[in-house]
Amino acid sequence: MNPHHPPEPFRIKMVEPIRLIGQDERERAIEQAGYNVFALLAEDVFIDLLTDSGTGAMSQAQWAAIMQGDESYAGARSFQRLSKAIKEIFGFRYFVPTHQGRAAENILCSLSMKPGAYVPSNMHFDTTDANIRARGGRPVNLLIDEGRDPQNLHPFKGNLDTQKLRAFISEVGPENIPFGMITITNNAGGGQPVSIENIRQVSNTYREFGIPFFIDACRFAENAYFIKLREPGYAQKTTLEIANEIFSLADGATMSAKKDAIVNIGGFLAMNSEDLYRKACNELILREGFPTYGGLAGRDLDAVATGLWEGLDESYLAYRLAQTAYLTESLLANQIPVIQPPGGHAVYVDAGRLFSHIPQSEFPGQALSVELYRQGGIRAVEIGSVMFAHPDPVSGQMVYPDLELVRLAIPRRVYTQSHLDFVVQTLVEIAGRGRQVHGYRFTYAPEFLRHFTARFEPVPGSAKT
Numbered sequence: 001m002n003p004h005h006p007p008e009p010f011r012i013k014m015v016e017p018i019r020l021i022g023q024d025e026r027e028r029a030i031e032q033a034g035y036n037v038f039a040l041l042a043e044d045v046f047i048d049l050l051t052d053s054g055t056g057a058m059s060q061a062q063w064a065a066i067m068q069g070d071e072s073y074a075g076a077r078s079f080q081r082l083s084k085a086i087k088e089i090f091g092f093r094y095f096v097p098t099h100q101g102r103a104a105e106n107i108l109c110s111l112s113m114k115p116g117a118y119v120p121s122n123m124h125f126d127t128t129d130a131n132i133r134a135r136g137g138r139p140v141n142l143l144i145d146e147g148r149d150p151q152n153l154h155p156f157k158g159n160l161d162t163q164k165l166r167a168f169i170s171e172v173g174p175e176n177i178p179f180g181m182i183t184i185t186n187n188a189g190g191g192q193p194v195s196i197e198n199i200r201q202v203s204n205t206y207r208e209f210g211i212p213f214f215i216d217a218c219r220f221a222e223n224a225y226f227i228k229l230r231e232p233g234y235a236q237k238t239t240l241e242i243a244n245e246i247f248s249l250a251d252g253a254t255m256s257a258k259k260d261a262i263v264n265i266g267g268f269l270a271m272n273s274e275d276l277y278r279k280a281c282n283e284l285i286l287r288e289g290f291p292t293y294g295g296l297a298g299r300d301l302d303a304v305a306t307g308l309w310e311g312l313d314e315s316y317l318a319y320r321l322a323q324t325a326y327l328t329e330s331l332l333a334n335q336i337p338v339i340q341p342p343g344g345h346a347v348y349v350d351a352g353r354l355f356s357h358i359p360q361s362e363f364p365g366q367a368l369s370v371e372l373y374r375q376g377g378i379r380a381v382e383i384g385s386v387m388f389a390h391p392d393p394v395s396g397q398m399v400y401p402d403l404e405l406v407r408l409a410i411p412r413r414v415y416t417q418s419h420l421d422f423v424v425q426t427l428v429e430i431a432g433r434g435r436q437v438h439g440y441r442f443t444y445a446p447e448f449l450r451h452f453t454a455r456f457e458p459v460p461g462s463a464k465t
């Protein structure tokens with residue numbers, strides 16, 4: 001056995017059947033979906049790697065906790081149990097539960113943002129970016145240069161460039177920055193981790209200028225385990241100790257519990273400021289619910305409280321990070337180009353290199369996501385020109401992203417190594433007929449977030465024989 005790929009630290013006691021429907025049915029399904037995998041029915045998908053958010057398998061302890069859920073409107077025991085977990089892991093003085101991460105972002109932005117204000121980060125996730133913009137603010141991404149290079153093996157490619165941060169704060173003035181952020185791990189940049197040294201420097205910089213510092217903590221446990229594995233001085237620390245240290249450097253956090261708390265729904269906004277907490281409670285009551293349940297049922301709070309601890313379990317994390325490592329190594333061994341090193345929750349295939357004959361205007365990433373479904377019933381998301389290409393506001397010329405990627409996100413505790421082997425085999429088969437694959441063009445595209453609802457038609461001319 002390869003010690004780098006430890007087996008699942010659990011056995012399976014409940015199963016959800018999945019089925020690979022026939023080739024003809026898949027062809028019909030993807031055509032009817034307008035060649036957009038978001039429009040497929042889940043029952044027509046064999047292996048669903050669209051996202052790791054809310055798609056994890058809960059444990060027996062979480063299901064048992066659900067049965068203990070206290071549905072009292074105010075002061076429920078479930079809330080007390082969640083408070084205890086958040087206090088012990090995150091250490092912030094206050095928190096409010098929310099139905100998911102973007103609700104926490106919305107509350108933070110609604111209370112702090114002034115039109116024209118800036119919010120720096122290593123890289124904002126798209127919901128954070130959109131919530132800042134929706135309140136008239138301007139998100140700013142200050143990732144280190146290594147984080148943008150797909151082959152660079154830097155151990156912490158999610159780090160924020162602190163020199164750029166300092167220069168940026170001096171340029172726009174700290175009074176125009178209501179809060180600063182950092183995302184751990186950096187989802188939009190390949191699930192790459194941030195070092196604790198970097199978090200400390202970022203914290204010092206924000207504090208020097210009196211700027212409140214919030215961590216987007218969705219994948220804090222995966223990030224803590226990367227620190228344990230890679231950062232000098234942390235090998236002997238527990239993931240709990242590392243998490244405690246990370247959050248002691250911040251003034252608050254936004255959290256989507258659908259990731260590292262391994263639940264299907266839930267989140268929270270945590271903070272040290274009493275003033276912000278009081279305002280957040282008012283906003284919560286207006287839009288989400290009373291402060292001891294947020295937008296959730298009591299049983300959901302219990303599932304989060306239990307899942308936060310399970311997410312930090314080191315045997316689970318060793319297996320979890322080994323899954324992306326295994327998939328990456330297996331794909332590389334078969335000459336499938338992927339982003340390196342593997343991130344925590346997903347593997348990113350470089351569709352631009354795999355299908356170098358398809359121009360960016362005909363969406364090589366979209367072509368690969370369609371082929372994954374046609375070939376193996378696998379669903380994955382394009383992260384390339386469909387998502388990011390836009391006309392330059394001045395010249396009107398199309399501006400294309402650097403990379404045409406397809407993200408294979410791994411749900412937590414859901415798929416086994418043989419599922420991953422099937423994904424590898426499918427990609428190898430697709431690569432084998434690489435130049436026969438053609439591109440796509442829009443038949444419909446909304447103005448914003450178009451990857452969710454766009455429709456396409458094939459452009460057969462881009463295939464080579």
Ligand SMILES: Cc1ncc(COP(=O)(O)O)c(C=O)c1O
Pocket residue numbers: 053100101102103125127128183185187188216218256257258267
């Ligand atoms: C880094 C990051 N921040 C925020 C969010 C938003 O969380 P949610 O989907 O629970 O609203 C996500 C979701 O994928 C994320 O990956």
